[in-house]
Structure formats: structure tokens, C-alpha cells
Amino acid sequence: MTTFEETGPRTPVVEPTRVDKVHPRAKLRKSVRVILTVIVTFVMIVPVLVMIMTAFKSRADIVTPPPKVFFHPTLEGFLYLFTDRSVLSPSNLEAERAHPGDLNYWQKLALSVGQKINGPSDYVGRLKNSVIIAGTSTILSVILGLFAAYAFSRFKVAGKDDLLFFILSTRMLPGVVVTIPLFLLYKQLGWNDTHIGMIILYTVFNLSFSVWLLKGFIDEIPIEYEEAALVDGYTRLQAFFKIVLPQAVNGIAATTVFCLIFAWNEYAFALMLTSEKARTAPPSIATMLGSGGLEWSAIAAGSLGFLIPVAIVTFVLRDYLLRGVTFGAVRK
Amino acid sequence: MSQNVSNLKDAAMYPRQRHLSNRAITNIFIWPTLALLIAMNVFPLFYSLYLGFTNYSAIAQKAPVWVAFQNFSTILNDKNLWQYFATTGRYALMSVTLQVLVGFALAMLVREKFKGGSLLTTLILIPMMISPVVVGLFWKLMYNPSFGFFNFLLGMSDPSKSPDWLASRLAGQPVPGLALLAVAIVDVWMWAPFVMLLVLSGLKAIPDYLYEAAAVDRASSWFQFWRITLPQVAPLLLIAVLFRTIEAFKSFDLVMGMTGGGPGVQTELISVDLYRIAFLGQFRTGYGSALAYIILIVIIAISNLYIKYLNKSKGEG
Numbered sequence: 339m340t341t342f343e344e345t346g347p348r349t350p351v352v353e354p355t356r357v358d359k360v361h362p363r364a365k366l367r368k369s370v371r372v373i374l375t376v377i378v379t380f381v382m383i384v385p386v387l388v389m390i391m392t393a394f395k396s397r398a399d400i401v402t403p404p405p406k407v408f409f410h411p412t413l414e415g416f417l418y419l420f421t422d423r424s425v426l427s428p429s430n431l432e433a434e435r436a437h438p439g440d441l442n443y444w445q446k447l448a449l450s451v452g453q454k455i456n457g458p459s460d461y462v463g464r465l466k467n468s469v470i471i472a473g474t475s476t477i478l479s480v481i482l483g484l485f486a487a488y489a490f491s492r493f494k495v496a497g498k499d500d501l502l503f504f505i506l507s508t509r510m511l512p513g514v515v516v517t518i519p520l521f522l523l524y525k526q527l528g529w530n531d532t533h534i535g536m537i538i539l540y541t542v543f544n545l546s547f548s549v550w551l552l553k554g555f556i557d558e559i560p561i562e563y564e565e566a567a568l569v570d571g572y573t574r575l576q577a578f579f580k581i582v583l584p585q586a587v588n589g590i591a592a593t594t595v596f597c598l599i600f601a602w603n604e605y606a607f608a609l610m611l612t613s614e615k616a617r618t619a620p621p622s623i624a625t626m627l628g629s630g631g632l633e634w635s636a637i638a639a640g641s642l643g644f645l646i647p648v649a650i651v652t653f654v655l656r657d658y659l660l661r662g663v664t665f666g667a668v669r670k
Numbered sequence: 671m672s673q674n675v676s677n678l679k680d681a682a683m684y685p686r687q688r689h690l691s692n693r694a695i696t697n698i699f700i701w702p703t704l705a706l707l708i709a710m711n712v713f714p715l716f717y718s719l720y721l722g723f724t725n726y727s728a729i730a731q732k733a734p735v736w737v738a739f740q741n742f743s744t745i746l747n748d749k750n751l752w753q754y755f756a757t758t759g760r761y762a763l764m765s766v767t768l769q770v771l772v773g774f775a776l777a778m779l780v781r782e783k784f785k786g787g788s789l790l791t792t793l794i795l796i797p798m799m800i801s802p803v804v805v806g807l808f809w810k811l812m813y814n815p816s817f818g819f820f821n822f823l824l825g826m827s828d829p830s831k832s833p834d835w836l837a838s839r840l841a842g843q844p845v846p847g848l849a850l851l852a853v854a855i856v857d858v859w860m861w862a863p864f865v866m867l868l869v870l871s872g873l874k875a876i877p878d879y880l881y882e883a884a885a886v887d888r889a890s891s892w893f894q895f896w897r898i899t900l901p902q903v904a905p906l907l908l909i910a911v912l913f914r915t916i917e918a919f920k921s922f923d924l925v926m927g928m929t930g931g932g933p934g935v936q937t938e939l940i941s942v943d944l945y946r947i948a949f950l951g952q953f954r955t956g957y958g959s960a961l962a963y964i965i966l967i968v969i970i971a972i973s974n975l976y977i978k979y980l981n982k983s984k985g986e987g
Binding site: 368371372374375376378379382383384385386388389392400401402403404405482483485486488489490493494495499501503504505506507508510511512513514515516517518519520521522523525538539541542545546549573574575599602603604605606609610620621623624632634637638640641644645648649651652653656659660663664667668 | 690692693695696698699700702703704706707710711713714715717718721728776779780782784787788790791792793794795796797798799800801802803804807808809810811812816817818819822823827829859863864867868871906909913916919920922923926927941944945948949955958959962963965966969970973976977981
């Protein structure tokens with residue numbers, strides 16, 4: 339009797355080949371497909387490229403028709419975004435220009451558009467608020483979510499499916515609907531326009547997401563590891579901290595980053611519940627006014643603060659993106 | 671089952687060791703989360719149900735007065751609100767349909783692996799993650815008829831002949847619906863990649879032998895698409911559709927960044943109007959709460975479909 343080794347191909351077939359994919363026409367089709375993909379991708383990211391480009395245009399270059407593809411790059415937008423300036427009168431301008439030696443780069447840049455830097459703009463403080471609120475709320479929602487996800491994954495919980503359904507359903511609520519009663523509640527508590535109010539709100543906002551996503555990750559860790567640890571004399575808590583957490587570290591990292599991005603991007607709650615002290619970056623970028631309407635160069639510079647983190651995250655988390663955007667419902 | 675076994679083992683091997691029972695751990699682990707969700711989501715919902723039956727205003731110094739169903743009957747008889755609901759529905763239909771078509775096409779395009787393919791796919795996914803209000807603002811600049819890139823790249827560089835998208839005007843003539851379409855286009859740009867991602871995951875799960883069998887039988891690619899690809903991807907596509915429909919009904923950030931409801935009320939989606947009622951001008955909190963409840967019922971209806979479907983597909987998988 340002949341074995342497979344005797345009759346089969348001399349070298350193992352490494353590349354999976356489908357019978358309908360070896361025809362020359364199929365190969366031609368493939369190269370057409372590749373070229374088409376490149377073109378389509380380019381079209382899809384043109385707005386992103388324009389966004390980056392606009393951030394480095396001067397105010398004048400942005401509003402001159404037709405839009406310029408080639409231009410002299412400048413950091414004017416960042417100057418408008420981060421500093422509070424006043425217009426100099428011609429005589430003061432002359433006086434300032436007389437000794438340019440003592441000025442730093444930004445002061446010179448301001449001087450070149452006839453302005454003087456008075457100090458940092460409100461936006462700097464709002465970015466700080468964003469960092470504090472997004473950071474703290476993310477840590478809280480991941481920690482709380484981790485505990486809840488572990489319990490849901492490993493223990494018998496009465497009405498588990500209903501509870502999980504309830505947790506998910508809170509995320510489906512439209513922000514505007516929840517905000518009206520919260521606004522009144524916060525008014526009673528004195529929490530409107532405070533960091534603590536926003537941190538708690540964002541924690542809850544991300545909690546349903548983090549429970550669902552983390553439960554998916556913990557479900558994938560074989561229960562036998564913990565059982566072995568329990569047999570070895572670990573307590574449940576020790577097993578959780580020493581066995582499960584290290585195994586789930588990728589999932590925890592992915593969840594953390596998603597929560598951070600959601601909190602960083604959030605606009606509706608911040609618009610309605612904050613005004614000055616705790617206002618975050620997204621609602622303030624929308625009101626970036628200059629002389630005669632919206633200050634486009636500042637807005638474009640500010641939008642980089644949302645584009646760059648997201649671009650990095652998309653690349654780092656590309657394998658988890660599907661799980662993230664579907665609450666862990668779709669895995670692969 | 672396996673937990674019970676380990677419990678038995680625990681009890682048998684370490685009878686005197688003091689540690690928390692599983693039930694205690696469960697409670698300690700779950701209740702902080704549940705308590706927060708109840709305090710911040712359930713309580714407000716009941717509170718706003720009550721407010722919906724009052725004429726309360728958050729800025730008036732008066733206590734809420736019970737007006738029974740007056741708010742609800744006013745809303746249901748308000749032609750403007752019906753119009754905003756209809757606008758929201760049109761917007762949802764437009765953007766979800768386009769997203770499915772574009773997303774599906776993208777998925778079919780990038781489904782086969784080639785060198786650098788995953789890099790391109792990842793690039794396409796970036797818009798989905800950017801803050802919608804920033805996207806809206808930025809596209810407002812893109813759509814500008816004189817110095818925006820949108821018309822320019824489409825080859826319509828003469829402002830007097832090209833559309834002014836966000837003003838709903840074409841060559842000086844008003845074209846109703848253009849602004850809503852413009853918002854939908856941006857939504858499609860952001861979220862078609864989401865549909866692509868889901869469809870791709872469905873495509874990956876289709877076993878190769880189905881196509882091989884079809885090829886052996888000399889089935890046309892058209893036939894293969896309708897009889898193999900589409901039915902196999904349908905469950906995930908449905909998830910994508912429901913998910914995006916819910917989001918479209920909740921849509922707020924994008925429109926606020928781009929048009930703020932204008933021109934006139936052409937892009938006044940229902941959540942934008944709710945914001946206006948409850949948080950601007952007179953702060954009609956009671957009336958707004960009633961409207962919020964009506965929106966909520968619509969969204970719960972869609973969400974239920976979604977979650978039902980999700981559970982079903984999970985049970986199969």
C-alpha cells in the first residue's frame with residue numbers, strides 16, 4: 339500500500355492554493371484589485387491628509403480660494419490655539435521689533451502677525467481638564483469593569499443574562515436623554531462643571547463597555563489555570579490577581595485604550611454639564627473664534643490633538659478594533 | 671459546574687482557612703458597578719419620567735407643577751417635532767444604506783490578502799475613531815464653497831456654479847436636502863469602515879470549499895456572490911445595520927460640529943432639537959424630558975432588535 343508521502347508532492351505545499359485562483363486571469367484580477375485598493379484607500383484618507391496639512395497653514399493660506407495644496411508651512415495655528423494674544427498698535431509694534439534678540443520663537447511668530455503673547459489660552463486649561471477627566475475615569479472604569487467582568491465570567495450570578503443586558507442597555511441610552519436629569523441631580527450636589535462630576539459620569543459611560551469587553555477577554559482564559567491554583571492553595575482573590583490578571587493583560591490594555599479614546603472624544607455630556615472650570619477640549623474646540631468667525635487655523639491645529647492619538651491607537655489595536663467597536667460581541 | 675467542583679475541593683482541602691466565599695466575592699465584585707449604573711442611569715430615568723409630567727424649568731426658581739399628559743400631547747401634536755423625527759429617519763436611512771453599500775464594497779475589495787493590505791485596511795479605519803465633533807468641524811471647512819477641499823477635489827472650483835453643501839445651495843439656487851446629504855456623506859466616510867470591518871470578519875469565516883465547489887460547477891461570480899457570499903455574511907451585516915441605525919438616531923456631535931441644525935432646520939435632528947429645548951433659551955426641562963422619553967422608546971425598540979439578534983448569533987457561534 340502506498341502512503342501519502344510516496345504519492346504526494348515532493349515538497350509540502352506551503353501556500354494555500356484554491357483551484358479557482360491559479361488561472362492567469364485570476365492573477366490579473368488580483369493586481370487590478372491591489373491597484374484599486376491603493377486608490378480607494380488614498381481617497382478615503384484624503385480628508386485626514388488635508389486635516390494634517392491645514393494644521394500647518396497660515397490663517398491667510400486657509401481662507402484663500404482656491405485651496406492650496408502647496409504652501410509655506412507655519413505654526414501659526416498652534417500659536418492661536420495655545421496662547422492668548424493682543425494686537426499691538428503700530429508704535430508698540432515698532433518698539434517690539436527694535437530688539438528681536440530677547441524674543442523666543444513663539445513671540446517672534448506672534449510679532450510677525452502684529453500681536454503680542456499675553457499668556458496661555460483657555461484651551462491649555464481645557465486640555466488639562468481633558469487629561470485629568472479622561473485619565474481618571476478610564477482607570478476607574480477599567481478597575482470596576484475588571485472585577486465585575488471576572489465575577490460574571492466565573493461565578494454563578496442570579497439573573498446573569500438580564501444583568502448583562504441591563505449593563506449593555508445603559509450604553510444604548512442617548513446622551514442627551516440622560517443628561518437632563520443628571521443636570522438637575524448635579525445641580526443639587528453642586529457637581530455641575532466640576533472634575534468629580536465629569537469623572538464619575540465618564541466612568542459610568544465607559545463602564546458598560548469595559549464590563550462587556552473584559553468579560554469577553556476573561557472568558558477566553560481557560561478556567562483550568564485558576565482551578566490548578568486553587569488546588570495549590572491559592573485563595574480565590576490570589577488566583578484572580580496572580581493568575582487571571584497577568585493572562586488578561588492584553589485585553590486590559592486594549593480596554594483601557596478604548597475607554598481613553600471614548601472619554602477623550604466625548605462631546606455631548608461635556609457641552610451640557612460643563613462651562614468653565616471643568617470644560618474639556620472637544621466642546622471648546624468647536625467655539626474657537628477669531629476675528630470674523632471661526633479661527634480655522636486654530637481648529638485645524640487642535641484637531642491634530644484628536645487625530646494623532648487615534649491614528650496611533652488604530653495601528654496598535656488593529657487586531658482588537660472589531661471587538662472594541664462591537665462591545666466584544668464579534669471576536670474575529 | 672467546574673466552579674462547584676473547585677469549591678468542593680477548596681472546602682475539602684482547606685477547611686479551616688478563612689477566605690471569602692464565592693458568593694461574597696461575586697457581590698463585592700459586581701455591586702460597585704451595578705450601584706454606579708443604577709445611580710447614574712436608572713435613577714435619572716425615573717426622575718426624568720416624573721419631570722416629563724411637569725412644566726419644570728431648570729432655570730426658573732419654581733417647583734415643578736404636575737401637568738399630567740400635557741407635554742406628551744403637545745409633542746405629539748407638534749408638526750415641527752414630527753418633521754425633525756422625519757429628518758432623523760431620512761438621515762438614518764440615507765447614511766446607513768450608503769454605509770452598507772460602501773462598506774460592503776470596501777470589504778470585497780480588501781478581502782484577499784496581499785502585501786501591505788493590512789496597512790491599507792488599518793488606514794481606512796482611522797476616521798471611525800476620531801471625535802465626531804472634530805470631524806464635523808473639519809468637514810465644515812472641507813465643504814466651504816470657496817476655500818474648502820471637497821468641491822476643489824471634485825473639480826468644481828468655480829464657487830458660482832458649484833454646490834454650497836452646508837447652505838443647501840447649488841449655483842445660487844436652494845436645493846433642499848443637500849445639507850442633510852452632506853452630513854450623511856461624512857457619516858458614511860466615518861462609519862463605512864465599521865461595516866467593512868464586520869463584513870470582513872464574516873467573509874473570513876466562509877469556508878474556501880464553498881467557492882471551490884462553485885468554481886468546479888462553473889458558477890458565475892454573480893451567482894457565487896448571491897448564493898454564497900451574501901447569505902454567509904448576512905448575520906454580521908445585520909448587526910452592522912442595527913448598530914449604525916441606533917447611532918444614527920442618536921446622532922448629535924457630528925451635526926453640532928457641522929451645521930448646528932442649519933440651514934434653517936434642514937439638518938435639525940431630533941437630539942439636536944432636544945438639546946435646544948432642554949439646555950438653551952428657556953430650559954424647558956419638563957417638556958424636554960417628555961420628548962426625551964419618546965426618543966428613548968424609539969431607540970429602545972431598535973436596540974431590542976439589536977440585542978435580540980446579538981444573543982441569537984452568539985448562541986449559534
